[in-house]
Amino acid sequence: MTQQCLLAESLIVFIIVLLVHAMVWDRYSWCAVALAVQAFYVQFKWDRLLQLGGAVFQFRTAANSGLLPASMVIPLLGVVMKERCKSAGIVYFERFGIVVASTGMLVALFLSVIAVGVTKPVPTNTCILTGVAGSIIIYTMKHSLTVSEVIEVLEVLLIFVYLSMILLYLLPRCFTPGEALLVLGGISFVLNQLIKRSLNVIEGRGDPIDFFLLVAVVGVVLLGLFFTVLFIFMDSGTWISSMFFHMMTAVLGLGVIMPWLYRLIQKNPLFWLLQFLFQTQTRIYLLVYWTFLAASACGIVFYQNAKRSSESKKHQASTITRKYFHFIVVATYVPGLIYDRQLLYVAAVLCLAVFIFLEYIRYFRIKPFGQTLRYLLSLFLDERDSGPLILTHIYLLLGMSLPVWLFPRSCAPKGTLSGAGALVPYSGVLAVGVGDTIASVFGSTMGEIKWPGTKKTFEGTMTAIFAQIIAVALILIFDSSVNLNSSYAWILASVSLVSLLEAYTTQIDNLLLPLYLHIMFMA
Numbered sequence: 001m002t003q004q005c006l007l008a009e010s011l012i013v014f015i016i017v018l019l020v021h022a023m024v025w026d027r028y029s030w031c032a033v034a035l036a037v038q039a040f041y042v043q044f045k046w047d048r049l050l051q052l053g054g055a056v057f058q059f060r061t062a063a064n065s066g067l068l069p070a071s072m073v074i075p076l077l078g079v080v081m082k083e084r085c086k087s088a089g090i091v092y093f094e095r096f097g098i099v100v101a102s103t104g105m106l107v108a109l110f111l112s113v114i115a116v117g118v119t120k121p122v123p124t125n126t127c128i129l130t131g132v133a134g135s136i137i138i139y140t141m142k143h144s145l146t147v148s149e150v151i152e153v154l155e156v157l158l159i160f161v162y163l164s165m166i167l168l169y170l171l172p173r174c175f176t177p178g179e180a181l182l183v184l185g186g187i188s189f190v191l192n193q194l195i196k197r198s199l200n201v202i203e204g205r206g207d208p209i210d211f212f213l214l215v216a217v218v219g220v221v222l223l224g225l226f227f228t229v230l231f232i233f234m235d236s237g238t239w240i241s242s243m244f245f246h247m248m249t250a251v252l253g254l255g256v257i258m259p260w261l262y263r264l265i266q267k268n269p270l271f272w273l274l275q276f277l278f279q280t281q282t283r284i285y286l287l288v289y290w291t292f293l294a295a296s297a298c299g300i301v302f303y304q305n306a307k308r309s310s311e312s313k314k315h316q317a318s319t320i321t322r323k324y325f326h327f328i329v330v331a332t333y334v335p336g337l338i339y340d341r342q343l344l345y346v347a348a349v350l351c352l353a354v355f356i357f358l359e360y361i362r363y364f365r366i367k368p369f370g371q372t373l374r375y376l377l378s379l380f381l382d383e384r385d386s387g388p389l390i391l392t393h394i395y396l397l398l399g400m401s402l403p404v405w406l407f408p409r410s411c412a413p414k415g416t417l418s419g420a421g422a423l424v425p426y427s428g429v430l431a432v433g434v435g436d437t438i439a440s441v442f443g444s445t446m447g448e449i450k451w452p453g454t455k456k457t458f459e460g461t462m463t464a465i466f467a468q469i470i471a472v473a474l475i476l477i478f479d480s481s482v483n484l485n486s487s488y489a490w491i492l493a494s495v496s497l498v499s500l501l502e503a504y505t506t507q508i509d510n511l512l513l514p515l516y517l518h519i520m521f522m523a
Helices: 003-024 027-052 067-088 091-118 124-142 147-170 177-199 208-230 239-265 269-277 281-310 319-339 341-364 370-378 392-406 419-446 458-478 488-504 509-522
Strands: none
Touching: 003 027, 003 067, 003 488, 003 509, 027 067, 027 091, 027 124, 067 091, 067 177, 067 509, 091 124, 091 147, 091 177, 147 177, 147 208, 177 208, 177 239, 177 509, 208 239, 208 269, 208 341, 239 269, 239 341, 269 341, 281 319, 281 341, 281 370, 319 341, 319 392, 319 419, 341 370, 341 392, 392 419, 392 509, 419 458, 419 488, 419 509, 458 488, 488 509
């Protein structure tokens, strides 16, 4: 990645941070600006460490550190959530937004301190900037957070440190530092929330679907850690190990995860889930339709592998072929967003758990399907799958689902936010399902003018912006709950900035772009 490309990516992120700061304009947005400035300087230290091989862990190659764009996501999410919930008068979630912003800033500062500490000779100017930014953030936290909130922030930081040491050691070359910050920071926050809510269960308080998300995410992560440690001492590819894998999965699922979820929702989880899924006729229709789409996706995988067998020269699926799955995901999510967002919320959680569990089977070569999955999915690998795990399809699901999961329902009494905020649940559909897909297809087939320092084309980016504007118009037609209140200029600016970020970033765009569009719409 050229210096010119890195500077362009940083400029786009700075513009987004300054726009959010202009809309919010309080002490937390000032802290976000200070964090962005220091992350910009520290990013060059991380890049140098990666080039010289001086980083403590093995990170994904063929990409820069991504520290600046990743560092700003969680703090900006907290800032815009705080502002929305403050406007709605929901004090609890306003405080929750402050905790999210503070946690994101502290975790990002921790990564910056590591980079500065490892760099030799010690970069004096960067140390001073990091110290000033850290002092501003800590001073603001001191005068904003209660004692219990400070403890919560420190708990998340502690979990993040331990998770980073374990997972980055066990999974080399799977993440850049920025991607590790996003993924492991998110898991750390979810784990801390689950522990906190498990210790303070109040009957009738809390939405069961939120508990379902927390338990599912933590459950599959703990399952993976357990088997990763276990299979260090035994061969995972034998029938005995495979039987043990399936048996222990059932024991942990029925003996730990199910009782944990029962304690939180005060109902039998299986009965609750079945009742929820088949509650209305609309949900049954949606489930049948989604089953058909899932079968179609499997059909594409088998068909492309059959073509590979007959064409000896073809070893990898083309970019356009991989985008078929983006179209299928758009066709999956749009009806759910229009007709039943709660069902989509739960279905996305189930899909995430299934995807991760299948990746465990593939990675550990669990019989009878492990080797088959390795063969089938190897056709769809790209340069971002340089580690032992295949994560691009999981990132695609996360990118589409996170705007649905992160939507502040309690701060939207009528089920939707005003202005551009009404498009928040559609952030994944617009950024990844429409924008990224159209940019890739048109850019690779008709693009001629390349953005400086990248392989992305001007034609692809412009087509993506145009396609997203058309998609917004279609959403207005088919979803009666969306009312933009003349915020068209902000929507155009948001879509344009995120499309430009797609052209310049080397991070996982399926994960990064929806989160930035989510932030812009929320602001």
